[in-house]
Each structure stands twice: as structure tokens, then as C-alpha cells.
Amino acid sequence: EAQVTQNPRYLITVTGKKLTVTCSQNMNHEYMSWYRQDPGLGLRQIYYSMNVEVTDKGDVPEGYKVSRKEKRNFPLILESPSPNQTSLYFCASSLALAGVNEQFFGPGTRLTVL
């Protein structure tokens, strides 16, 4: 089954404790992206990657890191989480065809930072 998976699905942590949210897709997609969704603010892009070893900042990259060492994986790293990073996080992927950016989303990770 073609899908984007994220782990963990739910996470409660404390300020300053480094964490990683994993994202993996099995569709051989070049493009992968991370979003956060907050009430009243909608979906906002954190980082994206056009292919292996190619990453770039989205609209809200502060406090986050990513890496793309393999095509299928795109982990999101919070080196020192803060309460304002409490949010619902989605990973998405798509084929990187010109004019096409039909992104498919993972199930989401609900993060709470105390």
C-alpha cells in the first residue's frame, strides 16, 4: 500500500529534550515536506526537500532541523523543543514533476512540549 508513515503519532516531552519525528514514504517520491498545523493559523511549511541531500526552508523553519540522506526518509529534528512548538505535525511527499505538486500526507504527529 502506497503511504507516508510518521512516528511517533503522539509525543509528550519537556522543554529542551531533543527529539526526532520520523517520516518515511514508499512511493519513490523525490519531494518531501514537513508542515505544522495550529488552530487559526492553518498549515504552515517548515522545511522541504526536492531530493536526496537537497533541503530548504519553508515559512517557519526556526527551531527545526531536517536531513535527507535517503530518498524514502525525511526526519524532523527538534534540538531544543519549546512550548511554542506544541502542534500537529504532518509529513508529505510528492513526485517532483514540473507543474505537479500533488502532495500526499502522513497521518500526523501530535506533539506537546511542557
Add this chain to the structure above:
Amino acid sequence: QKEVEQNSGPLSVPEGAIASLNCTYSDRGSQSFFWYRQYSGKSPELIMSIYSNGDKEDGRFTAQLNKASQYVSLLIRDSQPSDSATYLCAFSNSGYSTLTFGKGTMLLVSP
């Protein structure tokens, strides 16, 4: 600044009616447009994509794009209670590298 405007709703329609959802965008360089449906607590699901001016139909869904007016809409015919969700419009920039999302319109279809 890229912006996408959607009426937050809720838009309430009776079962069997046509639901009309609208979206305006500010980036004239936008090339591709998408409608996503998001049920409460779930991830966004792509339901329509449209790349050129005019109408595109897929089952009960019709997307309409007018690039001159910077306007995209989604019509849902024969609305069903299962269509009750938040609908997000999104557009891709000229470099196709990012998607900008609107905040969504909540649709409520009553039996």
C-alpha cells in the same frame, strides 16, 4: 507575501444540495491549484487538482479556476453528510517547490 484567503465558515448545506467553496490567492505566479479535504483529527487528503483556467470535474466534485481573477472554487454536488469536513485550498508557486495553504472552510452537511 503569498496569501490564500478562504471563508472559515462553517458553511451549512442540507443533504443533496450543492456546496460552493471559494478561495482567492495573491501570488500571480501561482501555477497549480489544489483542494484538500481534512476530517477532524485526520490528515489532509487531496481531492482535486487544477492547472489551467476553466472547470475540471471528477464525480460529484468540480473545481473552477480563473487565473485573471485569482480565484479558485470547489463545487460539491449532491452533498452528503460524509462530506462534512474542512476543505483546504492550496497553490503551488512558480518553482513548484512549495504549497501555500488557506486556513480552510468548514463544511457541514445536515441530513
